[in-house]
Amino acid sequence: MTESVMGYEIEESKAFVETFTLEPKGAGALDGLRFAVKDLIDLGGHKTSCGNPNWRDTHPVAAANAVCVDQLLFAGAECIGKTITDELAFGLNGENFFYGTPLNPKAPDRVPGGSSSGSASAVACGKVDFALGTDTGGSVRVPASNCGIFGMRPTHGRISVAGVNPLAPTFDTVGVLACTYEVLANAVTVLLARDIPSNVEIRAVHLLEEAFATCDAEVSDALAGPVDMIKDVFPGRVREASLRDIGEAASESGLKGWYHIYCHLQWAEIWSCLGAWVEDTKPEFGPRTRVNFELVKNMDRDTAVKAVRQRELYFSLLQDFLGPNDLLCMPTAPMLAPIKGTLGGDRTVGDYYPRTLSMTAIAGIGRLPQVTLPVGNVEGVPVGLSLLAGQGRDTFLLAAAQLLMSKCQRR
Amino acid sequence: MTESVMGYEIEESKAFVETFTLEPKGAGALDGLRFAVKDLIDLGGHKTSCGNPNWRDTHPVAAANAVCVDQLLFAGAECIGKTITDELAFGLNGENFFYGTPLNPKAPDRVPGGSSSGSASAVACGKVDFALGTDTGGSVRVPASNCGIFGMRPTHGRISVAGVNPLAPTFDTVGVLACTYEVLANAVTVLLARDIPSNVEIRAVHLLEEAFATCDAEVSDALAGPVDMIKDVFPGRVREASLRDIGEAASESGLKGWYHIYCHLQWAEIWSCLGAWVEDTKPEFGPRTRVNFELVKNMDRDTAVKAVRQRELYFSLLQDFLGPNDLLCMPTAPMLAPIKGTLGGDRTVGDYYPRTLSMTAIAGIGRLPQVTLPVGNVEGVPVGLSLLAGQGRDTFLLAAAQLLMSKCQRR
Numbered sequence: 001m002t003e004s005v006m007g008y009e010i011e012e013s014k015a016f017v018e019t020f021t022l023e024p025k026g027a028g029a030l031d032g033l034r035f036a037v038k039d040l041i042d043l044g045g046h047k048t049s050c051g052n053p054n055w056r057d058t059h060p061v062a063a064a065n066a067v068c069v070d071q072l073l074f075a076g077a078e079c080i081g082k083t084i085t086d087e088l089a090f091g092l093n094g095e096n097f098f099y100g101t102p103l104n105p106k107a108p109d110r111v112p113g114g115s116s117s118g119s120a121s122a123v124a125c126g127k128v129d130f131a132l133g134t135d136t137g138g139s140v141r142v143p144a145s146n147c148g149i150f151g152m153r154p155t156h157g158r159i160s161v162a163g164v165n166p167l168a169p170t171f172d173t174v175g176v177l178a179c180t181y182e183v184l185a186n187a188v189t190v191l192l193a194r195d196i197p198s199n200v201e202i203r204a205v206h207l208l209e210e211a212f213a214t215c216d217a218e219v220s221d222a223l224a225g226p227v228d229m230i231k232d233v234f235p236g237r238v239r240e241a242s243l244r245d246i247g248e249a250a251s252e253s254g255l256k257g258w259y260h261i262y263c264h265l266q267w268a269e270i271w272s273c274l275g276a277w278v279e280d281t282k283p284e285f286g287p288r289t290r291v292n293f294e295l296v297k298n299m300d301r302d303t304a305v306k307a308v309r310q311r312e313l314y315f316s317l318l319q320d321f322l323g324p325n326d327l328l329c330m331p332t333a334p335m336l337a338p339i340k341g342t343l344g345g346d347r348t349v350g351d352y353y354p355r356t357l358s359m360t361a362i363a364g365i366g367r368l369p370q371v372t373l374p375v376g377n378v379e380g381v382p383v384g385l386s387l388l389a390g391q392g393r394d395t396f397l398l399a400a401a402q403l404l405m406s407k408c409q410r411r
Numbered sequence: 412m413t414e415s416v417m418g419y420e421i422e423e424s425k426a427f428v429e430t431f432t433l434e435p436k437g438a439g440a441l442d443g444l445r446f447a448v449k450d451l452i453d454l455g456g457h458k459t460s461c462g463n464p465n466w467r468d469t470h471p472v473a474a475a476n477a478v479c480v481d482q483l484l485f486a487g488a489e490c491i492g493k494t495i496t497d498e499l500a501f502g503l504n505g506e507n508f509f510y511g512t513p514l515n516p517k518a519p520d521r522v523p524g525g526s527s528s529g530s531a532s533a534v535a536c537g538k539v540d541f542a543l544g545t546d547t548g549g550s551v552r553v554p555a556s557n558c559g560i561f562g563m564r565p566t567h568g569r570i571s572v573a574g575v576n577p578l579a580p581t582f583d584t585v586g587v588l589a590c591t592y593e594v595l596a597n598a599v600t601v602l603l604a605r606d607i608p609s610n611v612e613i614r615a616v617h618l619l620e621e622a623f624a625t626c627d628a629e630v631s632d633a634l635a636g637p638v639d640m641i642k643d644v645f646p647g648r649v650r651e652a653s654l655r656d657i658g659e660a661a662s663e664s665g666l667k668g669w670y671h672i673y674c675h676l677q678w679a680e681i682w683s684c685l686g687a688w689v690e691d692t693k694p695e696f697g698p699r700t701r702v703n704f705e706l707v708k709n710m711d712r713d714t715a716v717k718a719v720r721q722r723e724l725y726f727s728l729l730q731d732f733l734g735p736n737d738l739l740c741m742p743t744a745p746m747l748a749p750i751k752g753t754l755g756g757d758r759t760v761g762d763y764y765p766r767t768l769s770m771t772a773i774a775g776i777g778r779l780p781q782v783t784l785p786v787g788n789v790e791g792v793p794v795g796l797s798l799l800a801g802q803g804r805d806t807f808l809l810a811a812a813q814l815l816m817s818k819c820q821r822r
Contacts, residue, residue: 025712025713026713042683042687059687060687060688060690060691061687061690061691062687063682063683063687063689063690063708064679064683064686065683065712066683067581067676067679067680067683067716067719070679070712070715070716071716071719074712074713074716156568157568157581157778160580160581160676160719161580161581162577162579162580162581162680162681162683162684163680163684166573166577168573169571169572169573170478170568170571170572170573192723193719193720193722193723194723194727265478265571268475268478268481268573269478269571269573269574271474271475272453272474272475272476272478272573272574273573273574275473275474275475276453276470276471276472276473276474277471278474279471279472279474280471280472297474301436301475301476301481301485302436302437304478304481305478305481305485308478308571309604312604312605316605319803367568392730392802
C-alpha cells in the first residue's frame with residue numbers, strides 16, 4: 001500500500017508494522033478520521049508484536065480489539081494499521097533494533113522518541129489524523145513533543161487498558177497523539193466517555209521552576225514566548241512554583257528524587273509483569289533493551305517497596321497542592337529530540353533518561369493528566385510545552401488547553 | 412504438612428493449592444503475622460495456576476513476586492502458601508471444578524464464595540492471620556461476608572497489580588481478607604503505604620435503600636441491629652439515601668442498571684484480556700466457566716462501548732454525591748452464602764449473580780474503597796455489612812470502620 005499525504009508515503013514514514021483497514025463500526029464524533037494503533041494494543045485477528053519478534057512468535061493472535069480501539073471504531077474512526085513501538089514499550093528512544101526508526105519528519109536526523117514512536121511519526125507524517133499510544137513514563141508525551149504534534153496522557157485508570165500489554169501497571173495509561181488540538185480533544189473525549197465543559201475557571205497556572213531549570217537553555221528559550229502568551233491569556237494567574245511549594249518532603253532531592261521513585265517502582269513492576277516471559281523465552285533483544293532487562297531483573301526489591309511509600313507520599317502532597325482549577329506548566333522534555341544513533345551508552349544512562357524521566361515522572365507519580373502542545377521550536381526542531389491538571393481533571397485540562405490554543409491562534 | 416489452628420487442619424480447610432514458607436524479608440507492622448496468597452497473584456519460583464490446570468501448564472514459572480507480596484514480606488509477614496481461586500477469578504461461587512471447594516467453617520454446608528475462596532477459607536479456618544485476594548466484582552467482599560471475616564477492596568489503582576493476572580483491568584483490585592479488624596487495617600495500610608489518620612470527622616452515613624431492599628428479609632433483619640449500632644455511634648448523621656439522591660440518571664433502572672453497566676464492561680474486558688489464550692489453548696474449563704466464556708466471547712462490543720459512557724456518568728454522579736467525609740452503608744451481599752452445589756443453572760443466572768453484582772457493582776463503577784464487617788448472622792451463618800467511602804478515601808474509611816468496631820466492642 002502506498003499513499004501520499006503531506007508529501008510522505010507510508011513506507012517513507014517507516015512508522016508502520018503493518019497496514020490494513022478496519023472500517024468504522026458506527027458513526028459519531030470521529031466520523032471521517034483515520035487512526036493508527038501502537039503495536040502494544042490488540043487488534044482482533046492480528047498478532048501484537050510489542051516491538052519484539054520473539055514476543056510476536058510466542059503469543060497467539062488477539063481474539064478481540066482492545067476496548068479503547070472499539071471505542072474509537074464505534075465513534076466513526078477508521079483504523080489503518082499498527083505502528084512501531086520500542087520493545088515491550090520499555091524506552092523513550094524510538095529506535096527499534098528490529099523494526100527500525102520511524103521518521104521524525106520535522107527533524108529527519110533526530111529520533112521520533114518512544115515508545116509510541118510509530119504513532120507519533122504516523123501523525124506527524126500526515127498518514128493519520130490521530131494515533132493511539134501508551135504512556136507509562138512519557139511514551140506519548142515525549143514522542144509528541146519530539147515530533148511537533150499534540151499528545152495527551154490521561155489520569156491513570158480512566159481509559160481502559162484491557163487488551164493493552166502491561167509494562168508497569170501502576171503507571172500504564174493509554175494516550176492519544178494528534179495533528180491538531182481539536183482532533184486530540186475529540187479522540188480523548190471519546191475514550192474518556194465524558195464531554196469537555198463549556199466554561200472553565202482557571203485559578204492558577206504554576207510554572208514549575210525546577211522543570212524549566214532542568215532543561216537545556218535552547219529549550220527553555222524556545223518556550224519563553226509560549227509562556228509569555230500563557231501569562232497574557234491568564235493574566236495575574238500565572239506564578240512560579242517550586243517543588244518546595246508542593247511539599248518539603250517532595251523537594252529534598254529535587255526532581256532527581258521523583259526520577260528515582262518512578263524508576264524503582266517501574267522497574268519492579270516491569271519484572272513482575274514480564275520477567276517470567278523473559279526467563280522462559282530468553283528472547284533476542286536489541287542491545288539497549290537487553291541491558292534494561294538485566295537492570296530490572298537485578299534490582300533490589302526492598303528499594304521498590306520503599307519507593308511505593310515515597311510515591312504515595314508525593315502523590316498525596318500533589319493532591320493537596322494542585323487545586324481543582326489549577327494547572328501545572330512545564331516543558332515536556334528537557335532537550336531536543338536526540339540525533340539518531342546517539343542514545344547508546346553513557347549519554348543515555350547518565351543524562352538523557354534521568355533528566356527526561358525526572359520531568360515525566362510527575363504525572364506518573366501524581367496519577368495526573370498531561371497534555372503536550374507543539375508551541376516551540378529551535379531552528380525548526382519541535383519543542384513541546386506541557387500542561388498538567390489534578391487527578392481526574394482530564395476534561396478541565398482539555399478545556400483549559402483549548403482556551404489557550406484558541407487565544408494563541410487569534411493572535 | 413499438617414498443622415492445627417482453631418481446630419482445622421490445613422487439609423480440612425481445603426483452602427490451599429500449595430503450602431510452603433516464604434520467610435519475611437524485613438521487619439515492621441506485620442511482624443509475626445502469617446498470610447496466604449490467592450493463586451492469581453505471582454510468587455516468584457512458583458507457577459500461578461489462576462485456578463485452571465491448563466493455565467498453569469501453558470505459562471512459565473513466575474520470575475518474581477507480585478509487588479504487593481513483596482510489600483507484605485518486607486513489613487515482616489510470613490507467607491505460608493497459595494490459595495484456591497475460581498477459574499481465572501471469573502466467578503463469585505467459590506466452587507472450583509478442578510481444585511475443589513474450600514471450607515466455609517462457620518457454615519460448612521455452604522460455599523465460601525469466590526473468587527478469593529481459598530483466601531477467605533484460610534483466614535476463617537484460622538490457618539493465617541490474613542490473606543491476599545483480588546476483587547473485580549466482589550471477589551474479596553463476597554467471600555469475606557460469606558465466611559464471617561473482614562475484607563477490603565481498595566480504591567481502584569491504589570494497590571499495585573503488577574504480577575497479578577488481569578481479569579478486567581478497569582475493575583481489578585488487590586484486596587485483603589483478615590481475621591480481625593486490626594490485622595485488616597495493618598495489612599491494608601502496608602499495601603496502601605499510607606497511615607490511618609488518628610482523627611476523622613464523619614459528616615454522613617448514607618444507608619442505601621435499594622441495596623437493603625434487594626436483600627432477602629433474613630439478611631436485612633440480621634443487619635438491623637448492626638445498623639442501629641451505627642446510628643448510636645454516629646448520632647444524627649445516619650440517613651436513608653436512594654439512588655435518586657446520587658442522580659436521576661443513576662436511578663432510572665434501579666440497581667439493575669448498575670449491574671448491567673458493570674457486566675457489559677467487565678465481559679468485554681475479560682475477552683480482551685483472556686480471549687487470545689482461550690482461543691489458542693482451548694482449555695478444559697469447569698461447566699460454569701465454559702458457559703461464562705462463551706458469554707463474554709459472543710457479547711456485542713457496541714453494548715460494552717455504551718457501558719463505558721454509562722459507567723463514567725455514574726462514576727461522576729457518585730463523585731459529586733459522596734463527600735470526603737461521607738460513608739455509604741449497605742449489606743455486602745443480598746443473601747446468605749448459597750448451599751454448596753446449588754449454584755449451577757437458572758438460580759445462578761437468574762437470581763444470585765444479578766442481585767449480588769448489582770450491589771457489588773457500586774464500588775466497581777465508583778472506583779470506591781469498601782470494607783465488609785462480619786457483624787451479622789442468621790442462625791450462625793455469617794452476614795457482612797459494608798461501608799464505602801469516596802475515591803481515594805481508603806484510610807479515612809479504615810479510620811471510620813475502626814471507630815465503629817471499637818465502639819461496638821465496648822458495648
